Amino acid sequence: MTPPLRIALYQGPPGVPSSTGETLGALAGAARRAAGAGARLLLTNELYLTGYALGSDVVDRAEAADGPGAAAVAALAEEHGLAIGYGYPERDGTAVYNSFQLIAPDGARLAHYRKTHLFGDFEGAYFTPGDEAVVQADFEGVRLGVLICYDVEFPEPVRAHALAGTELLLVPTALMRPYEIVPQTIVPARAWESQLYIAYANRCGTEGEFTFAGLSALAAPDGTVRARAGAGEDLIIADVDPALLTASRAENTYLSDRRPELYGALG
């Protein structure tokens, strides 16, 4: 039996980062605390490296998937001996994506994902949507998947992950007020209905017109919330337990009770 996987969610730093140096410094502190608490994986939020409310600056600050930010995060992962997941604006040719990268404790890339459901005017203006719905990685016996923010508000991509075997869905996010219904109701509903863990790591503080809601959480397939952050800067630690997942899926048989022959209108 696979032992529980301890993870940490870093909700911060608050407000507009002055530079990538500031966010990398905060990440170093979070990684030190996470490793000290026994976590094997640290998840941060959407567009972590640069901050969210960049406006047109996002085009200039985007970097390649193997750019300097990736190298700096890889160095922190190796130093602290844990996997690190972070959002960043990615440049690929002329396109800019709202992307996420998961770096292994040895500094190698475990997963790379481009947000498929863009939210609002800012994202629609500057980002190209990704076209790969299900990105996964195996880590310490657990099948991980990745979605970003608005993606998880749609039941379809979460269901696609569950059907593809995802056990822990990593969701960096930049969820604003007044949409607290998402961390409070929608994320626990997704974990229950599709029988998987969801790690939802939000931003906090105010950037320009946006005030982020915090409330990062680890939601479990049995309907419980294993850990919940407050509204401000926070680091929460919780265990993803494959035994609980197995027991919950045996008790709550949504995945096998589906009737896909009736769902043709959805695809």
Place this chain on the structure above:
Amino acid sequence: MTPPLRIALYQGPPGVPSSTGETLGALAGAARRAAGAGARLLLTNELYLTGYALGSDVVDRAEAADGPGAAAVAALAEEHGLAIGYGYPERDGTAVYNSFQLIAPDGARLAHYRKTHLFGDFEGAYFTPGDEAVVQADFEGVRLGVLICYDVEFPEPVRAHALAGTELLLVPTALMRPYEIVPQTIVPARAWESQLYIAYANRCGTEGEFTFAGLSALAAPDGTVRARAGAGEDLIIADVDPALLTASRAENTYLSDRRPELYGALG
């Protein structure tokens, strides 16, 4: 602009009904109170006519869609001048279905639906699942749809209704403890994510091995719960407002932001 549609949800009678006469008597009382409060539609729960925990008796107590129960409900609808929706075990040839019928104020049938997602050992043993995913009816300017209990716990059939234009989903249910997560979290999540109203009318009291959770509710597309019953016998009244629905769909654009080309794995 279509005016608000006032509806009533009857959560009762508690416990095992002694006869169809008892449930029809309770329905008459609920219809009188609902009509007195200005409701135009009264929704009751799953297998309302007979009670839920029937075991093998369900086979003998099932009746045709135009059987004596339907005639009695039609008489009540005409007497009180409102539509009435109720669950019952339906016999059609050798098959028994877990069905629902909506009767208009003039006694005509508005909609008929057979539960498509059967729950647990009792239902699996005695009922044949329905094969029509989306059943709708138009009533006083509002497009109604029907699901039964376990159906609504799956995001797919609710999404199919929203895509087909359903504005108010009627959901008779027999939701047991300890699954309070369904009325408390899942039903409001469905209303929000698919941008429609959901009227969820539950049973209450204990029947054999089952204790029903009550907590009937009208969940709105803006994330609010417009009315909520307690755990015991209750009648709740609330308005379905097409103007609120229009405003909420303009603000929360889930239905138009979907990316169906990525959802092929679901159907």
